[in-house]
Amino acid sequence: MMQQLDVEACRRQFPGLARQVGGRPAVFFDGPGGSQVPSVVIDAMTDCLTHRNANDGGLFATSREVGEVVNSARQAVADLIGAPDPDEVVFGQNMTTLTFALSRSLARTWRQGDEVVVTRLDHDANVTPWVLAAEEAGAVVRVLDIDPTNCTLRLDQFQNLLTDRTRLVAVGLASNAVGTVNPIGEMVAAARRVGALVFVDAVHIVPHRPVDVMALGADFLACSCYKFFGPHLGVLWGRREHLERLPAYKVRPAPDSIPGRWMTGTPSFEAIAGTRAAVDYLAGIGGGSDRGVALATGYAAIQGYENALAEQFLDGIARLPAWRVWGITDSARLADRVPTFGLTHRTKPAAEVAGILGEQGYFVWNGHFYAPGLIDAIGLAKAGMLRVGFLHYNTASEIDRLLNVLGDLGT
Ligand SMILES: Cc1ncc(COP(=O)(O)O)c(C=O)c1O
Structure with missing residues (x-):
């Protein structure tokens, strides 16, 4: 049986995750631009x-x-x-x-x-x-x-x-x-x-x-x-x-x-x-003394956990018609994507949304992400996208809260 990821045990190892913004826990969805680091590092x-x-x-x-x-x-x-x-x-x-x-x-x-x-x-x-x-x-x-x-x-x-x-x-x-x-x-x-x-x-x-x-x-x-x-x-x-x-x-x-x-x-x-x-x-996520085996076990736990987050996000965002997810949106194809989502809102510019989210303690990126070929091909060279990226230290509750904020932005 696949080992389950103990997300709270992982999170405790990352001192940066304790940050608060306006009295609420910060939410780190900026992993694609750089992750937080555990104390051992x-x-x-x-x-x-x-x-x-x-x-x-x-x-x-x-x-x-x-x-x-x-x-x-x-x-x-x-x-x-x-x-x-x-x-x-x-x-x-x-x-x-x-x-x-x-x-x-x-x-x-x-x-x-x-x-x-x-x-x-x-x-x-x-x-x-x-x-x-x-x-x-x-x-x-x-x-x-x-x-x-x-x-x-x-x-x-x-x-x-x-x-x-x-x-x-x-x-x-x-x-x-x-x-x-x-x-x-x-x-x-x-x-x-x-x-x-x-x-x-x-x-x-x-x-x-x-x-x-x-x-x-x-x-x-x-x-x-x-x-x-x-x-x-x-x-x-x-x-x-x-x-x-x-x-x-x-x-x-x-x-x-x-x-x-x-x-x-x-x-x-x-x-x-x-x-x-x-x-x-x-490797510590997988456990055991053989690093290669531990890494394989750890990654399997990470992938299983992240797939659940991706599915939750795709289900939730599909209920918000003002939002478009670029890339693979079919939950049956999670093997073909990692939980990094490029999004656009029907009317609100990505930079505006990123600013609103940032003020509320959701750390997300906006722009072209140094991927000009893709951004041009999908016609977003001027407007850019919002990027929400999940790592194994993110939680289902953080995603629920994000979906609420994205929904509150209206149509
Ligand atoms: C897919 C991908 N390739 C390359 C790079 C560049 O990496 P570095 O910042 O180490 O030069 C990045 C950085 O964001 C990236 O996401």
């Missing part, structure tokens, strides 16, 4: 700064210990994403910076007339780095469209975009604007058949679902720790053969081995320490 960062504050690579205690912090965090992230080798895990400032760095390196292997495929659904951090790199190499960019009625990728058109000149396919696992989960297994297989590499943006999936780079068959994958209960840090995973072979932009004294050749400058050791703690927090 804060403690790990404090411990690193208090007791292990040195650069790594030295022959003294604090330096050795900070090196151990980095190695253990690499192993934790490898467990999180199913990477076979912790040396394939690179830490960097954030997903965007890591993707720009990789795109420049990959572009040096591209020739005039080579091709790159991106999608209209993706966050721009998985589009523009590739477009700029393609421009520099004289490569052609092809864009996989979406079906605007439910904000899903036009997988039927994907095959037509692939040729024997396709060098890279860049695709996200889940949309940070509307929550669509992309069934990228087929895409990876098709890309491989034409000899293209696949870069996967996993930023929006990791807080919600397990990721297994080996099962995906991808070549690279990136995610952001501040979305999965950790600090502001980015992770890039790449197959050893690519990370060793590609030209890295590095300074001369930096190691030529992996992952050092991809880690420019001195990293945030405290954020790396916090990231390990964030992975252990997720």
Whole structure:
């Protein structure tokens, strides 16, 4: 039987959730922009700064210990994403910076007339780095469209975009604007058949679902720790053969081995320490001493719990005719979405609603969420959307209260 999520036990671990606005508990529906962090993450960062504050690579205690912090965090992230080798895990400032760095390196292997495929659904951090790199190499960019009625990728058109000149396919696992989960297994297989590499943006999936780079068959994958209960840090995973072979932009004294050749400058050791703690927090939801098994159990509990929240929200919002949910709205298709909802009101601008909600202590985002391709395709470039995102620390009662406020905004 699937383990149930004990939401109150989870919530107690997040000191930030105790915040009040106007005497009422704040409601954190801003997870897609960044999650709250549990005490274990804060403690790990404090411990690193208090007791292990040195650069790594030295022959003294604090330096050795900070090196151990980095190695253990690499192993934790490898467990999180199913990477076979912790040396394939690179830490960097954030997903965007890591993707720009990789795109420049990959572009040096591209020739005039080579091709790159991106999608209209993706966050721009998985589009523009590739477009700029393609421009520099004289490569052609092809864009996989979406079906605007439910904000899903036009997988039927994907095959037509692939040729024997396709060098890279860049695709996200889940949309940070509307929550669509992309069934990228087929895409990876098709890309491989034409000899293209696949870069996967996993930023929006990791807080919600397990990721297994080996099962995906991808070549690279990136995610952001501040979305999965950790600090502001980015992770890039790449197959050893690519990370060793590609030209890295590095300074001369930096190691030529992996992952050092991809880690420019001195990293945030405290954020790396916090990231390990964030992975252990997720594993702690599952429990048990084998981290891989614990993560799988924890994610199953998270997914079951979040699906119930998503269903509750979809049922409730369907009764409010002034609201439109963009993306998949069919409760029978919860496997194809995470509980991130892009919404518009018939008459009230998203910015106005976000302001009203903010004053009442509901933290939600409004705008384009750095997903310009999608927002243009559904005609919301000017108005933007309201985005309400649930994480496993949100509750059914918070959603009920939100639905009441959304209903009170009228038609
Ligand atoms: C799906 C997705 N990809 C990429 C990014 C960029 O991540 P970062 O802020 O770590 O650069 C974000 C950030 O919101 C995102 O949601």
